[in-house]
Amino acid sequence: MESAVKISHTSALILQTISSGYVYGFDIMEATGLPSGTIYPALRRLEKDSFVRGDWEDRKAAIRQDRPPRRYYKMTRQGKDALAGAMERYPLLTRLAPQEKVARR
Amino acid sequence: MWQCTALLRTASLLVPRPERASWYKEWYGEIWHWLHFLAESDRLNTQSVLELLRHCWGAFPDAAWHRFDRKKTVRAFEEVPRDPRFCLGAIGFAFVFLVLITGLAPTIRAGFRSLPFQQPDRLAYLSFQSNFSQYDEEYLFRNVGEWGPGSKSAESAAAYSWRPAALVTPDGVLRRNTARVSPNMFELLGNKAAMGRLFTSGDTAACPSCVVISHGLWSDEFKSDKSIVGKTITLDDHPKTVIGVLPENFVFIYPEVSVWELPHWGYTSHNLAWRTGAVLRMKPHVSLALTNDEFRGFARKEGYDRTQLESFNSRAHQGTKLYLFFSVLSLFGGIALGSSRLGGAKTRKIKLSFAHTARWWGFFAGKTLLLLAICFVGALEITGRVSIMMTGSVHPLVGPFSTWLFLVTAMIALSWSLHDQSRRCRLCLKRLGNEASVGMPSYLFLGWWGTELVCSDGHGMLHVPEMKSSWQEFDQWVSLDESWKPLFETEEPVHAP
Numbered sequence: 001m002e003s004a005v006k007i008s009h010t011s012a013l014i015l016q017t018i019s020s021g022y023v024y025g026f027d028i029m030e031a032t033g034l035p036s037g038t039i040y041p042a043l044r045r046l047e048k049d050s051f052v053r054g055d056w057e058d059r060k061a062a063i064r065q066d067r068p069p070r071r072y073y074k075m076t077r078q079g080k081d082a083l084a085g086a087m088e089r090y091p092l093l094t095r096l097a098p099q100e101k102v103a104r105r
Numbered sequence: 106m107w108q109c110t111a112l113l114r115t116a117s118l119l120v121p122r123p124e125r126a127s128w129y130k131e132w133y134g135e136i137w138h139w140l141h142f143l144a145e146s147d148r149l150n151t152q153s154v155l156e157l158l159r160h161c162w163g164a165f166p167d168a169a170w171h172r173f174d175r176k177k178t179v180r181a182f183e184e185v186p187r188d189p190r191f192c193l194g195a196i197g198f199a200f201v202f203l204v205l206i207t208g209l210a211p212t213i214r215a216g217f218r219s220l221p222f223q224q225p226d227r228l229a230y231l232s233f234q235s236n237f238s239q240y241d242e243e244y245l246f247r248n249v250g251e252w253g254p255g256s257k258s259a260e261s262a263a264a265y266s267w268r269p270a271a272l273v274t275p276d277g278v279l280r281r282n283t284a285r286v287s288p289n290m291f292e293l294l295g296n297k298a299a300m301g302r303l304f305t306s307g308d309t310a311a312c313p314s315c316v317v318i319s320h321g322l323w324s325d326e327f328k329s330d331k332s333i334v335g336k337t338i339t340l341d342d343h344p345k346t347v348i349g350v351l352p353e354n355f356v357f358i359y360p361e362v363s364v365w366e367l368p369h370w371g372y373t374s375h376n377l378a379w380r381t382g383a384v385l386r387m388k389p390h391v392s393l394a395l396t397n398d399e400f401r402g403f404a405r406k407e408g409y410d411r412t413q414l415e416s417f418n419s420r421a422h423q424g425t426k427l428y429l430f431f432s433v434l435s436l437f438g439g440i441a442l443g444s445s446r447l448g449g450a451k452t453r454k455i456k457l458s459f460a461h462t463a464r465w466w467g468f469f470a471g472k473t474l475l476l477l478a479i480c481f482v483g484a485l486e487i488t489g490r491v492s493i494m495m496t497g498s499v500h501p502l503v504g505p506f507s508t509w510l511f512l513v514t515a516m517i518a519l520s521w522s523l524h525d526q527s528r529r530c531r532l533c534l535k536r537l538g539n540e541a542s543v544g545m546p547s548y549l550f551l552g553w554w555g556t557e558l559v560c561s562d563g564h565g566m567l568h569v570p571e572m573k574s575s576w577q578e579f580d581q582w583v584s585l586d587e588s589w590k591p592l593f594e595t596e597e598p599v600h601a602p
Contacts, residue, residue: 026135029160036163041170067141068134 007051010034012086012093014042015079018052020098023072031098043073051079109136112161119168128171132164184561187536189468189529196475203479207486221354223295224386225417229259229393231383231400234411238378242266246287246368249383252403253289258396259385263287266381267362273339274326281322281363283340288367291317293386301334301349309367316345320353322363340364361493378410385414428485428511432477439473439519440466443526461532468534469526476518484511528567530560531582537567546571560585563593 007015013032022031029039046052052073062069075083087093113132120128139157143149185191204210222228233240246264253262267284291303303317316338318327327333337344345366387396397414404412457465488507528537537558544554555570565584 024135025131026139026160036160037166038163040163040167041175044167044170068130068137070134070138071131 006089007082007086009086009090009093010038011042011046011051012083012090014039014046015051015075015083015086016093017098018073018075019080019083022098023074024070025073028073046079047073049078050076051082052076106136106140108158109140109161112158113164116164116168119165120171124171128168132161132167136161183538184535187538187561189534192525192536193468193471193475196472196479200475200479200482203482203486207482207490210482210486212485212489213482215356218354220417221296221352221356222417227387227389228294228417229385229387229396230415230417231262231385231404232413232415233378233381233404233409234413235378238410239375240266240378240381240409242285242368242374242376242381243370245381246285248403248407250287252383252400253385256385256399256403257388258391258399259387261289261293262383262385262400263290263293264368264381264383265290266368266376268376268380270341270364272322272326272364275328276326279326282361283364283366284357284362285366285368290365290384293384296352296355298349299352300331301347303349303351304365304367309370312346312348313367313369314343314345315348315367316340317349317351317365318347319351319361319363319365320355321361323350338364340366361489428481428508431512431515432474432481435477435515435519436470436473439522440470443469443523457531464534465531468529469522472525473519473522476522477515480511480514480518484508484514527580528558530562530564532564532584533560533562535560535562537561543568544571561593563589 013034014028017028017031020031022028025036025040025043028034028043029036032039043052043054047054053076054071054073056071057069059069110133113129113136116132117125117129136157139160140149143153143157219225220228245266249262249264253259256262263286265284265286267282269280270283272279272281272283286304288304288306288308292305296303298317299320300323301317304315308315318333318338323329323333330336333347334349336347338347339345345364351365383400385396385400387393393414393416400414401412484507488503488510492503525536529535530537538561539559541557542555543557544552546554553568553570555568558567558569560566563585565582568581568583570578570580
């Protein structure tokens with residue numbers, strides 16, 4: 001049987017934050033309190049290893065509102081598994097994790 | 106906003122070109138939204154803008170992530186210093202740096218250069234070895250002036266007496282060595298002025314306050330002033346007139362002298378014996394031994410103790426020859442020591458090819474030579490400069506001190522070179538790592554205990570006993586076969602921001 005993928009505490013916190021509904025870089029940064037120099041490289045690694053998937057929002061919608069498009073991050077199935085494993089390894093993570101986001105700004 | 110854009114544009118240069126546009130678009134979008142959120146929520150103030158700028162700095166690590174693989178970079182930082190090329194490069198860089206900061210090692214270059222005098226093989230140097238005696242300058246100059254014409258072995262003789270003095274320059278007051286010399290000194294040496302003129306026989310009476318300055322002083326302190334001849338400088342509160350500048354290659358045997366003046370008659374002036382002496386030009390085909398006998402006789406008759414006569418050539422080159430001899434001796438000693446210490450460890454378990462053996466000893470010889478060269482340049486150049494900085498002159502202890510400094514640093518360098526060599530892979534010459542203590546110290550008589558080091562490329566493992574049970578016990582090198590390879594392969598990066 002393949003052993004569970006081990007991820008670092010920071011990566012787990014970011015995955016947890018994304019699963020709580022914080023889906024773009026600055027949002028995650030604000031929710032976790034981690035600096036941008038940590039968040040973005042971590043997101044790149046998570047995306048490279050298929051734990052999250054980054055998608056550009058609909059370009060037409062952005063143009064309609066006269067603003068640049070954003071890149072949203074979404075957890076993959078592998079990411080969910082990794083987070084579940086991490087929650088067992090880091091039981092205190094739930095206390096650090098931000099509350100569920102009610103509505104996207 | 107423009108500040109953020111500028112930061113992002115700069116950081117984006119780190120991102121590989123195919124990903125750059127998408128990377129910039131994401132960061133720009135994030136900042137745009139952040140800024141507008143601040144403006145809409147009426148929170149746009151200096152503090153929030155500064156905070157936003159601070160976040161923009163985060164674009165640099167993110168961009169760097171795109172350019173460099175973290176795992177590979179960290180591994181490179183760990184591995185590169187182990188590489189033999191890094192070792193040689195670092196030592197070579199230190200050597201070049203040292204040579205450059207000393208001004209291309211002028212003392213050593215002077216040691217190899219032919220002396221800037223006419224027929225230097227006929228020049229000799231009479232020094233007084235007494236450390237505590239003081240001689241009357243007027244008496245010395247008159248004595249030496251009489252020895253020359255009365256000598257059977259020398260054509261002429263000139264006395265000198267040097268001391269540090271306070272020299273006023275455009276940049277302030279400097280402590281520099283000045284020498285009083287007989288007026289025929291430069292004539293005897295056979296030098297011509299680079300600018301103006303040098304002393305002549307009649308100058309003692311006609312131009313008692315005239316001075317000649319060294320090329321170094323003229324170029325460094327007077328900024329190569331073309332009109333220096335005829336100008337007045339102040340030396341120990343006395344005005345002196347510059348009549349000439351010595352050529353650039355002129356170097357007095359000892360010490361470095363910046364200002365040359367004529368002796369002063371009519372008042373008593375004493376100087377330490379080791380700061381005084383005489384220069385002789387021997388007659389053609391006269392041996393140094395004959396001149397030595399004659400002039401030591403003159404000196405003894407006038408009450409000068411412990412005199413020594415040396416030829417200019419031997420005086421100028423003896424230090425360099427001694428150091429070179431010791432460097433070569435150290436290198437061969439190191440190789441001999443290395444072959445006994447390292448050779449045993451090397452050949453016990455594996456047979457190295459000729460190419461590997463040549464590479465092994467070539468690296469050791471190159472590394473040791475470079476280290477000895479650093480010691481050589483450092484000892485010869487730095488001590489003199491430190492002495493000038495601290496005392497304003499080249500102290501007489503500089504010579505012995507630089508020799509001892511060279512000997513001590515050469516020993517340290519050789520020891521380190523041997524130790525470093527003993528901790529390198531016998532195949533790739535990489536410095537071994539992953540030190541592990543093995544065995545139980547208290548079981549000394551029952552089992553082996555010591556340290557094991559391994560080559561990061563998996564070529565082999567070195568067993569270093571903590572205590573050698575006999576003089577025949579060496580460090581043991583064990584080569585690792587192909588079955589060990591997977592253990593040393595680079596792992597895929599794990600998630601560790």
